[in-house]
Amino acid sequence: MKFEMRMPDLATTGSPIKVLNWLVEIGAPVKRGQAVVEVETDKATMEVEATVNGTLLERRCEMGAELGAGEVLAIIEIAETRLGFERQRSGRGIPDANYKIEKTGETPIPLSQPRGSTLISREFLLTLYERILLIREFEERVKTLFLEGAMPGTIHQCQGQEATAVGVCAALANDDFIVSTFRGHGHALAKGLTVQEMLDELFGAGTGCCKGKGGSMHMGNMDKGMLPAIAIVAGGIPLAAGMALAFKMRKTRQVVACFFGDGAVAEGAFHEGVNIAAIWNLPVVFVCENNLYGASTRIDKVMKRTKISDRAASYGFRGETVDGNDLLAVYEAAGRAVEECRGGQGPVLLELLTYRRTGHSRRDPCHYQAKDEREAWLANDPIDRFAEVLLVRGDIGWPDLVEIKAKIDREITEAIEKARKAPPPGRNDLLSDVYA
Numbered sequence: 001m002k003f004e005m006r007m008p009d010l011a012t013t014g015s016p017i018k019v020l021n022w023l024v025e026i027g028a029p030v031k032r033g034q035a036v037v038e039v040e041t042d043k044a045t046m047e048v049e050a051t052v053n054g055t056l057l058e059r060r061c062e063m064g065a066e067l068g069a070g071e072v073l074a075i076i077e078i079a080e081t082r083l084g085f086e087r088q089r090s091g092r093g094i095p096d097a098n099y100k101i102e103k104t105g106e107t108p109i110p111l112s113q114p115r116g117s118t119l120i121s122r123e124f125l126l127t128l129y130e131r132i133l134l135i136r137e138f139e140e141r142v143k144t145l146f147l148e149g150a151m152p153g154t155i156h157q158c159q160g161q162e163a164t165a166v167g168v169c170a171a172l173a174n175d176d177f178i179v180s181t182f183r184g185h186g187h188a189l190a191k192g193l194t195v196q197e198m199l200d201e202l203f204g205a206g207t208g209c210c211k212g213k214g215g216s217m218h219m220g221n222m223d224k225g226m227l228p229a230i231a232i233v234a235g236g237i238p239l240a241a242g243m244a245l246a247f248k249m250r251k252t253r254q255v256v257a258c259f260f261g262d263g264a265v266a267e268g269a270f271h272e273g274v275n276i277a278a279i280w281n282l283p284v285v286f287v288c289e290n291n292l293y294g295a296s297t298r299i300d301k302v303m304k305r306t307k308i309s310d311r312a313a314s315y316g317f318r319g320e321t322v323d324g325n326d327l328l329a330v331y332e333a334a335g336r337a338v339e340e341c342r343g344g345q346g347p348v349l350l351e352l353l354t355y356r357r358t359g360h361s362r363r364d365p366c367h368y369q370a371k372d373e374r375e376a377w378l379a380n381d382p383i384d385r386f387a388e389v390l391l392v393r394g395d396i397g398w399p400d401l402v403e404i405k406a407k408i409d410r411e412i413t414e415a416i417e418k419a420r421k422a423p424p425p426g427r428n429d430l431l432s433d434v435y436a
Contacts, residue, residue, distance in 0.1 A: 003052050003076045005036065008147030009069035009362075015042045016066035019073075023047070024056050030076060032140070033357070037073060046365050051144045054078040069149040120328075122395050128166055129390060130404050132327060132383055135162040135186040137408050138195060139358075141416065142185070142202065146362055150420075151202050153215045158186040160325075160357035163382035164289050165190035167330025168257050168350075171338050172225070177243060179236035179258045180229035182217040183356075187259055192224045196415045205422030211433070212425045234264035237273030237286070244282035244347070255341045256284045257334070263294025265308055274349065278315040283341035285334065286349045289324065295360045296368045312349035324352030325382040328389065354382075 010017055021038040024030055035047035036056070058075040061067060139157045146155050158165070161183075169178065169190035180187040188198060193209055201208025202216055209221045210228055220228030227243070230236040240258035247254040264270050265288065277284050288308050292299050299306050312319030318340070322333045330352060337348035355377035359366045366374070390396040 001078045002057065003054065003078050004072045005048075005050065005052075005074045005076055006144075006148045007039075007067045007069055007071050007073050008048060009149040010039065010041045010046065010048075010147075016068055017041050019061055019063055019065045019067065020045065021063060022059060026056055026059060029053075029055055048073070050076065051140055052076055052078050069147075122393070125390055125393075126396065126400065126404065128170060128327060128331075129386060129401065130408070131170075131190055132162045132166045132386060133404060134195070134408050134411075135165065135189050136383055137405075137412060138189060138198075139185060141412050142199075143358070143362075145202075145416070152204055153202075153217075155216045155362050156183040156360065157358045158183050158356060160377070160381070161289055161291060161354045162186055163327040163330050163386070164287070164324045164352045164354055165259075167327050167352075168259075168285070168287055168334040170331050171334035172255065172257060175225065175252075176255045176257065176338075177225045177227060179227050179240040179243070179256060180220065181233075181236065181259055181261065181264075182229065182231040183261070184219050184229035184259070185216070187229070188219045188221075188226055191226045193219070193221050193226065194415075195411055196418060197221065199412075199415045199419035200422045203419045203422060204424055205419060206425040206429060207422045211429065213429075213433070234260060234267035234269040234273075236260065237264065237269050238276070240284050240286075241273045241277045241282055244277060244284035244341075245280060247283055248280070253342050254283065255338050255346075257287055257338075258284055259287045259289060261294065262288060262290040262292065262299050262308060263297075264288075265311065266294075266302060274312070274315050274347065277347040278317050281344055282347055283344075284347045285337045285341060286347060287334075288349065288351045289354055290351050291354050291356045293356075293360070293368070296364070298368070307351070309349055309351040317347050317349070319349040319351065321351040321353065324354035325380050325385060327382060327386045355380075 007017055018040040019037060020040050023038060024036045030036060030050045030053070032050055032053050034050050036050050037048050039046060039048055054076040056074060057077050060072045060074055067073065136159060139159050142155060143157060145151050165186035169187070172178070178187055178191050185198065197209040198219060201210055201212060201214060201219060204212045204215070206212050210218060214220065214228055217231040218228045220226040227239065230239070237258055237260060240256045244256045247256070274286060290299070290308055294302065307321060309319030309321040320333055323329050333350055337350055340346055340348055357378065387401060390401070391398065
């Protein structure tokens with residue numbers, strides 16, 4: 001299959017972008033994330049990366065040419081059977097005997113697996129794998145669409161952090177809620193929002209999950225247990241405490257999982273929210289996705305004590321730091337926290353150590369990330385690690401993973417085509433859903 005690599009929307013003023021230097025020869029293999037061409041905008045010189053794995057077949061422009069956003073740069077031949085990541089057999093993080101095959105027959109297993117057992121079924125694990133890979137593939141396709149100028153607004157993506165979203169949401173019941181952030185696509189997919197309703201929202205269609213009014217930074221669906229995401233740093237923490245208070249007063253046994261980044265810990269809203277949750281023992285799991293950077297500032301430049309879970313002790317409740325790139329470790333830690341909250345022992349602060357593979361937002365090239373640090377974290381990819389866990393079991397093979405990848409590709413491609421044609425909100429929608 002031939003893929004058109006297009007010029008990203010990199011220029012802040014809309015001016016043409018100049019091609020300076022090709023970094024890959026025609027006929028050479030390219031990997032997703034590999035720099036293919038160096039370009040110059042009105043503000044800076046930067047590299048444009050491939051968004052697919054394949055072979056560079058054709059260059060559509062020469063050095064010195066000026067192109068606008070969305071114009072075709074090159075043609076890449078994609079191998080149909082590629083999974084999108086390289087199979088590794090390092091043995092890292094494989095739990096072997098701790099995760100055995102559960103004999104469940106053909107009975108479907110819900111995403112929220114019953115706790116209290118180390119027996120995890122093949123069906124459940126493949127469901128987790130499909131969800132974690134769906135987030136990565138969704139984000140990569142959305143990145144391409146935004147850089148080509150096909151979508152309005154901006155994006156803050158979560159490539160590399162997929163295990164935190166899937167692991168936490170897998171431990172929740174359907175009627176539990178999550179509160180998210182501006183980097184919320186992964187949380188939404190993990191909580192059960194569909195690819196179609198999310199892409200419709202990103203294209204600004206009235207059929208989107210928020211009727212085309214929220215966009216990337218305000219994704220959500222109350223019917224599926226996700227409050228529309230809040231873009232203000234730490235803004236969702238007090239709301240999560242309030243929701244948990246309502247659940248406690250109603251005696252519903254529901255739990256709120258509140259996602260936020262390490263930068264939110266410096267906000268007053270964090271301290272106010274966790275304090276009120278502590279003094280009233282509210283059923284809220286505070287989930288800090290510690291990816292080491294608040295925008296472009298590394299955590300050790302703004303915190304003397306960088307172990308965020310230690311902060312829970314000062315408020316009188318439990319905190320735990322977990323390898324956020326180990327999906328099963330996140331799932332088990334979240335399961336323990338959810339059980340404590342349902343039993344009236346909450347709240348709990350989970351610090352999930354992870355790393356984002358992309359910049360803070362759409363035009364951020366991540367130059368502030370040290371090369372050795374970035375390479376080490378990219379080698380610790382959560383999808384590769386989880387694939388290793390599955391492949392050593394004996395009842396899951398490489399063809400199973402390839403089939404899931406193909407299914408996801410078809411789903412996203414079909415949803416994009418529908419979303420491009422979906423109608424925008426009408427004039428009569430202008431004042432609907434307005435409460436103030």
